[in-house]
Amino acid sequence: xxxxxxxxxxxxxxxxxxxxxxxxxxxxxxxxxxxxxxxxxxxxxxxxxxxxxxxxxxxxxxxxxxxxxxxxxxxxxxxxxxxxxxxxxxxxxxxxxxxxxxxxxxxxxxxxxxxxxxxxxxxxxxxxxxxxxxxxxxxxxxxxxxxxxxxxxxxxxxxxxxxxxxxxxxxxxxxxxxxxxxxxxxxxxxxxxxxxxxxxxxxxxxxxxxxxxxxxxxxxxxxxxxxxxxxxxxxxxxxxxxxxxxxxxxxxxxxxxxxxxxxxxxxxxxxxxxxxxxxxxxxxxxxxxxxxxxxxxxxxxxx
Amino acid sequence: xxxxxxxxxxxxxxxxxxxxxxxxxxxxxxxxxxxxxxxxxxxxxxxxxxxxxxxxxxxxxxxxxxxxxxxxxxxxxxxxxxxxxxxxxxxxxxxxxxxxxxxxxxxxxxxxxxxxxxxxxxxxxxxxxxxxxxxxxxxxxxxxxxxxxxxxxxxxxxxxxxxxxxxxxxxxxxxxxxxxxxxxxxxxxxxxxxxxxxxxxxxxxxxxxxxxxxxxxxxxxxxxxxxxxxxxxxxxxxxxxxxxxxxxxxxxxxxxxxxxxxxxxxxxxxxxxxxxxxxxxxxxxxxxxxxxxxxxxxxxxxxxxxxxxxxxxxxxxxxxxxxxxxxxxxxxxxxxxxxxxxxxxxxxxxxxxxxxxxxxxxxxxxxxxxxxxxxxxxxxxxxxxxxxxxxxxxxxxxxxxxxxxxxxxxxxxxxxxxxxxxxxxxxxxxxxxxxxxxxxxxxxxxxxxxxxxxxxxxxxxxxxxxxxx
Numbered sequence: 001x002x003x004x005x006x007x008x009x010x011x012x013x014x015x016x017x018x019x020x021x022x023x024x025x026x027x028x029x030x031x032x033x034x035x036x037x038x039x040x041x042x043x044x045x046x047x048x049x050x051x052x053x054x055x056x057x058x059x060x061x062x063x064x065x066x067x068x069x070x071x072x073x074x075x076x077x078x079x080x081x082x083x084x085x086x087x088x089x090x091x092x093x094x095x096x097x098x099x100x101x102x103x104x105x106x107x108x109x110x111x112x113x114x115x116x117x118x119x120x121x122x123x124x125x126x127x128x129x130x131x132x133x134x135x136x137x138x139x140x141x142x143x144x145x146x147x148x149x150x151x152x153x154x155x156x157x158x159x160x161x162x163x164x165x166x167x168x169x170x171x172x173x174x175x176x177x178x179x180x181x182x183x184x185x186x187x188x189x190x191x192x193x194x195x196x197x198x199x200x201x202x203x204x205x206x207x208x209x210x211x212x213x214x215x216x217x218x219x220x221x222x223x224x225x226x227x228x229x230x231x232x233x234x235x236x237x238x239x240x241x242x243x244x245x246x247x248x249x250x251x252x253x254x255x256x257x258x259x260x261x262x263x264x265x266x267x268x269x270x271x272x273x274x275x276x277x278x279x280x281x282x283x284x285x286x287x288x289x290x291x292x293x294x295x296x297x298x299x300x301x302x303x
Numbered sequence: 304x305x306x307x308x309x310x311x312x313x314x315x316x317x318x319x320x321x322x323x324x325x326x327x328x329x330x331x332x333x334x335x336x337x338x339x340x341x342x343x344x345x346x347x348x349x350x351x352x353x354x355x356x357x358x359x360x361x362x363x364x365x366x367x368x369x370x371x372x373x374x375x376x377x378x379x380x381x382x383x384x385x386x387x388x389x390x391x392x393x394x395x396x397x398x399x400x401x402x403x404x405x406x407x408x409x410x411x412x413x414x415x416x417x418x419x420x421x422x423x424x425x426x427x428x429x430x431x432x433x434x435x436x437x438x439x440x441x442x443x444x445x446x447x448x449x450x451x452x453x454x455x456x457x458x459x460x461x462x463x464x465x466x467x468x469x470x471x472x473x474x475x476x477x478x479x480x481x482x483x484x485x486x487x488x489x490x491x492x493x494x495x496x497x498x499x500x501x502x503x504x505x506x507x508x509x510x511x512x513x514x515x516x517x518x519x520x521x522x523x524x525x526x527x528x529x530x531x532x533x534x535x536x537x538x539x540x541x542x543x544x545x546x547x548x549x550x551x552x553x554x555x556x557x558x559x560x561x562x563x564x565x566x567x568x569x570x571x572x573x574x575x576x577x578x579x580x581x582x583x584x585x586x587x588x589x590x591x592x593x594x595x596x597x598x599x600x601x602x603x604x605x606x607x608x609x610x611x612x613x614x615x616x617x618x619x620x621x622x623x624x625x626x627x628x629x630x631x632x633x634x635x636x637x638x639x640x641x642x643x644x645x646x647x648x649x650x651x652x653x654x655x656x657x658x659x660x661x662x663x664x665x666x667x668x669x670x671x672x673x674x675x676x677x678x679x680x681x682x683x684x685x686x687x688x689x690x691x692x693x694x695x696x697x698x699x700x701x702x703x704x705x706x707x708x709x710x711x712x713x714x715x716x717x718x719x720x721x722x723x724x725x726x727x728x729x730x731x732x733x734x735x736x737x738x739x740x741x742x743x744x745x746x747x748x749x750x751x752x753x754x755x756x757x758x759x760x761x762x763x764x765x766x767x768x769x770x771x772x
Contacts, residue, residue, distance in 0.1 A: 044348040047529040050339055109552065109580070110413025110525065139580070141457075142450035149445030163453075196556040199673070227413060231345030231529025233557040254412065257498045259531035282443075 031064060035072045039079070046299065048262035049232050052269065056082050080296045086265050087292035091249065091274035094221050096129065100178055102186045102211055102218035106204060106245050107225035108237055109192030112253035114143065116225050116279060117187045118150025119287035124185045125154055132183040134174030135160035136167045136207070139191040147189055153284050167191065167203070168210045175214040188219070195240035204245045222247045223276065228254045228261030238267045249276035252290070256280045260299060334359055337381065344558030347533045350388075350567045358384055388563055389590035394547060394572035396427070399518045403436070403482040403490045407515065409508060409543065410523035411535055412496030415551035417447060419523050419577055420493040421454035422585035423549070426575075427489055428460060436487040438478040439464035440471040440511065441495040451493055458582050461487070471495070472510040479515060492517070499538035512543060519546045521574065524565055526553045532561040536568040545569050550588065551577035633690040636724060637682045640675060677712060681720050684709035697721055 036057055043053040060078045069075065094101065103120070107113050117133060124131045133151050135158055137143035144160050151158045159174035171188050178186040190207065193200035211218045224247040226234050241247050252261045255278050264275050275290040334355050341351035361380045398404045406423070408416045420437060427433040437455050439462060441447035448464045455462035463478040475492055482490045494511065497504035512520070520543050524532065539545060548569070550562050553576040562573055573588045682690060684706045689695050696702050696717070707714045 041348055044342065045530050047345075047531070050342045108527070108555070110415055112413060140450070141453035142446040145446035145449050146444070194552065194555040196554075227525075227527075229411065229525070229529060229531045229535075230527050231532075231557075231561065232343055233345070233527040233555065234529075236556055254498075256500075257411070257531060258500060258534040259529065263529070 031070060031072050031075065035075070036061065039075070043262065046260035046262035047231055047234075049235070049266050052086075052262075052266045056086070056265075076300055080300050083265060083296040083299065084292045086269050087295065088268055088274065090289075090291055090293075091276060094249075094276070096124075096185065098184075100183060100186060100215060100218070101220045102175070102178075102188065102215055103221045103223055104188045104190065104207065104211065104219040104245065105223045105225060105251075106190050106241055106247070107192060108194055108227075109140075111192065111225040111227045111230075112251075112279065113137075113192065113225045114147050114150060114189055115282075116223075116251050116253060116277070116287065117147065117189050118154055119279065119284055120277075121151060121154035121156045121185075121187055122284045123287060125156055129184040130182060131156040131185045131187065132174060132178050132181070133158045134171050134186060134188040136171050136174075136189045137191040138163055138165045138167050138170060143189075143191065150284075168206055171207055172210055172214065175211065179215070195237045201240065201244040204241075208245060221249060223249055223251050224273070225251045225253055226261065226264075228252050229257055229259040230261070230263070232263060234261075234263040235266055235270070238271050238273055242271055242273060247273055249274055251275075251277040251279060251287075253279040256282075256286070262299075264295075330359070330362055341560060341563075344560030345527075345529045345532070345564075346560035347530055347564040347567075349533075350564050353567075354384055354388065354563075385563070386591050389566055390572045391591060393587050393589050394574050395587075396574065397518045397546070398488075402488045403479065404433075404488060404519075405479070405515045405517040406489065406491045406519045406521060407508075407512065407517040408491065408493050408521055408523055408549075409539060409545075410496060411498055411525075412444070414496065414523045414525045415577060416496060416523045417441065417450050417454070417493050418580075419521075419549050419551055419575075419585070420491050421451065421458060421460070422577065422582055423521075423575065424455070424460045424491050425458040425582050426585050427491075428458070433489045434487045435460050435489045435491060436478065436482045436485065437462045438475060438490060438492045440474050440478075440492050442467040442469070442471055442474075443495045447493075447495070454582065461485070471507055472514050475511050476514045490515070499535050505538075505542060509542065520544060521547050521549050522565070522569070522571070523549045523551060524561060526550045526559045526561060526576070527555055527557040528561040530564075532564045533568055536565045540569040540571075545571045547571050547574040549573070549575045549577065549585075554578045554584070633682050633685065633693050633724060634687070636727075637679065637690070640679055640682075677710075677716065678720055680710040681706060681712055681717055693721060693724060697725075 039057060039060075040053055043056065044050065048056070056079065059082050060075055063078050064075060067074075069078075094103065105113050105117055114137070121131050121133055131154070133147060133156055135144045135147050137147070138161065141163065144158075144163060148158050148160070159170065159177050161170050161173070167190065174186060174188065177183070188207070188211070190204065191200075193204070195201065208219065208222070222245050224238060224241050224245075226237060230237070238247065238250070250264065250267065250273055252264060252275050255261065267273050268275070275295075278288055278290050278295075280286050280288070337358065338351050338355045341354060342348060346354070358380055361384075396406070408420050408423075410416050424435040424437050428435050437451060437460055439448040439451045441451075448467065452462050452464060463474075463481055465474050465477060469477075471494065478490060478492070481487075492511065492515065494508060495504065497508065499505070522536070522539050522545050524535070528535070548562075548565055548571050550559070550565075550573050553559065565571075566573060573590070575585050576588045578584045578586055685696065689702065689706075696706065700714075703714050703717045707717050710717075
C-alpha cells in the first residue's frame with residue numbers, strides 16, 4: 001500500500017481533517033480573503049507552522065494574481081507545487097554500495113527509533129542484504145529486548161550487551177562483528193534523548209567518532225526519527241540533532257495518525273534536511289521511501 | 304525560530320512598555336505577537352484565535368488605552384486568561400470509596416505511558432504512602448511488559464503481568480482480584496499506546512474501563528505534541544470520562560502549547576508533568592505557575608518548593624533571601640552552587656528563574672552540570688578575600704592567571720565567570736528593588752534585560768503573594 005493510499009485511508013477515518021477542511025475552502029467559487037484565511041487554518045492544522053504557512057500562501061497569492069486566477073479550486077495545484085518545490089528533490093532510499101553501510105538512528109524519546117530500525121532491517125533483508133543491528137539504547141528499561149523482538153521478526157542478528165553498559169562499547173563490538181561477518185548494512189539504535197540535553201548530545205558525537213574511527217567514511221547515514229504528531233518543536237529537534245550528529249535524513253513516523261508532520265517543509269527549507277522515509281503503521285511492512293509529490297498529493301488528496 | 308513563548312510575549316510587551324501610552328495599533332501589534340507566540344508554541348490555532356479574541360475584548364473593555372500602566376494590565380489579562388484556560392488550582396488524584404482505587408493510563412504511542420505509570424506509582428508510594436500495584440496491560444508493544452517489570456523492580460513496586468497471551472481486559476480483572484487479595488489500595492493500569500483512529504483498540508480500552516471502573520482515567524500527552532493534540536484530546540474525551548492529563552517530556556525545550564489545547568478541549572486539569580528520565584522526575588502541576596512561567600515571570604515558587612523538598616526549610620528561606628539580596632559575594636555564590644546542585648539539573652532551575660530564560664540563551668545554551676564543576680573549581684582557587692571582594696580579581700590580571708592555573712582552567716573562563724557573576728548581581732539587585740515597587744528599578748530591569756526579564760516587573764502576574772504554605 002502506497003503512502004497515498006495510506007493517507008486516503010486515514011483521511012476517511014476522521015471527519016475533521018486537514019484536507020476536508022481545505023476542500024471546503026477550495027470549493028468556494030471566488031478567491032477572497034476568507035479563502036486564504038481558511039487555507040491558512042488548514043496549513044496550520046497540519047503543523048506547517050505560521051512562518052512557512054505565510055511564505056507558502058504569499059507565493060500562491062502572487063502566482064494566482066500573475067495568472068489572473070479567479071476560482072479557489074485553481075489554487076490547489078499552485079499550493080501543491082509550492083509544497084513540492086519547498087521539499088526539493090526526493091532524496092529517498094539510502095545509497096547502499098557493496099561495502100559496509102553504517103546507519104546511525106537518533107531521535108527524542110518515543111519517536112519510534114526502535115520500530116523504524118525493525119522496519120528498515122526487514123526492508124534491507126528483503127533486498128537480499130546482510131543486515132546487523134546494534135542495541136545502542138542501553139539506557140531505557142527493556143529497550144534491548146524490544147529491539148531483539150523486532151530483529152527476530154526481521155530475521156537479523158543483534159549485537160547487544162546488558163542494560164546500563166556503554167553504548168559506545170556496544171557499537172564498537174557491532175562494528176567489529178559487521179566487518180568480520182561481511183555485513184552490508186549495520187543499523188545502530190541509540191537511546192532516546194531530548195535535544196536540549198547537552199551531555200546526551202555530546203554522547204552522540206562520541207558514538208559518531210567511534211564509528212568513523214572503525215569504518216572510514218561512516219556513519220554513511222544519520223537518520224533522525226521524527227514523530228509526525230510533534231509540533232514546532234520538531235524544528236528544534238532537527239537543528240540540534242543536526243548540530244551534534246550531522247543528520248543526513250529524516251524518518252517521519254506515525255503518519256497513520258491524523259497528524260501530517262507539516263514541519264518537514266520548514267526543516268527542509270531552513271536546515272536542508274530531506275525526509276527519506278515515512279512510517280504509516282505498526283506492522284513491519286509499514287515503511288516507505290518518501291516522495292514529495294506523493295506527500296503533497298496526500299496533503300491535498302480531497303480536493 | 305526557537306525562542307520560547309515567554310520571549311515572544313515579552314517582546315510584544317516590551318513594545319508596549321516602551322511607549323508608555325498605548326495606541327490602538329499597539330494593541331493590535333501585541334495581539335498579533337501573542338497569536339504568533341501561541342501558534343509557535345503549538346497551541347491549536349482555533350484555541351489561539353479564541354484566546355487572542357478574549358484578550359482583545361478584555362483589553363478594550365478595561366479602557367487600557369488611557370492607562371499609564373497599560374502594559375501591566377495587558378500582562379495581567381494575558382496571564383489571567385492563560386490561568387483561566389489551564390485551571391487555577393493544582394488538581395489532586397482521587398481515591399475510590401471502595402478500594403482499590405484504579406488509575407487507568409491512556410494515550411498514543413510514545414507519549415510515555417509506561418514511564419509515567421512507574422513514576423506515578425513511585426510518587427503515590429512515597430508521598431501518599433499508598434500501596435500500589437502496577438498492571439502491565441500493554442500486550443502489543445514488544446517488551447513493554449518487561450519495561451514495566453524492570454521499572455517496578457527499580458522503584459520497589461509490585462507489577463502484575465500475565466504475559467502477552469491474555470487479553471488486556473482479562474489481565475486487568477485478574478489484577479483487581481490480586482489487588483484485593485494482596486491488600487493494595489491503588490492499581491495503576493499501563494495500557495497499550497493507541498492511535499485515536501484505531502477502533503479495535505479504543506473498544507478494548509472501553510472493555511478495560513468496564514471491568515475496572517477506574518477512579519481516574521489519565522490521558523498521557525507528550526508536551527511536544529503539535530496541532531494533532533486537538534484530535535487526540537477530542538477522540539479520547541468523547542469516549543472516556545477523562546479525569547486528568549499527565550504532560551510528559553516537559554524537560555524538553557518545547558513551549559508546551561499542547562497543554563493549553565488539551566485542557567481547553569477536555570476540560571481536564573493537567574495533574575502531573577514529567578520532567579526527566581529518572582523515576583523521581585514527576586511533579587504535581589501548578590497551572591498558575593506555568594502561566595507565569597510562560598509570561599517570563601519565572602517560577603520562583605516551584606524553585607522554592609523544590610528547594611524545600613531537597614534542602615530544609617531554613618535553608619530554602621535563606622536561598623530566597625539570597626536571591627533577593629543586594630549584597631552577594633562569590634562566597635555566597637559558591638554556597639548557592641552547591642545547594643543548586645542538590646536541586647537538580649541546572650538548565651531546569653535556570654528556566655524557573657525570572658529573566659534567566661534570556662540569560663541562558665546569551666550564554667549559548669552551554670549550561671550543563673560540568674560547567675558547574677568548573678565554576679566551583681575556579682571559586683575554590685580564590686582566596687577568601689577574593690571571594691568576598693570579586694573586584695580584586697577583576698582588577699588584577701596576575702590574580703586571574705593564578706586562579707586559572709590553580710583551577711585548571713583558562714583565564715577566559717575566569718573572566719567569563721566574573722562577568723556572569725556581575726550580571727547576576729545586577730539582576731538580583733533589581734529584584735530586590737522591584738519588591739519595594741520602585742519604578743526606577745523596574746525600568747532599569749527592563750532596560751538591562753531589554754525584554755528578557757521584563758515580565759518580572761509585574762508582581763501581580765504571580766509572585767510571593769500567591770505563595771502556598
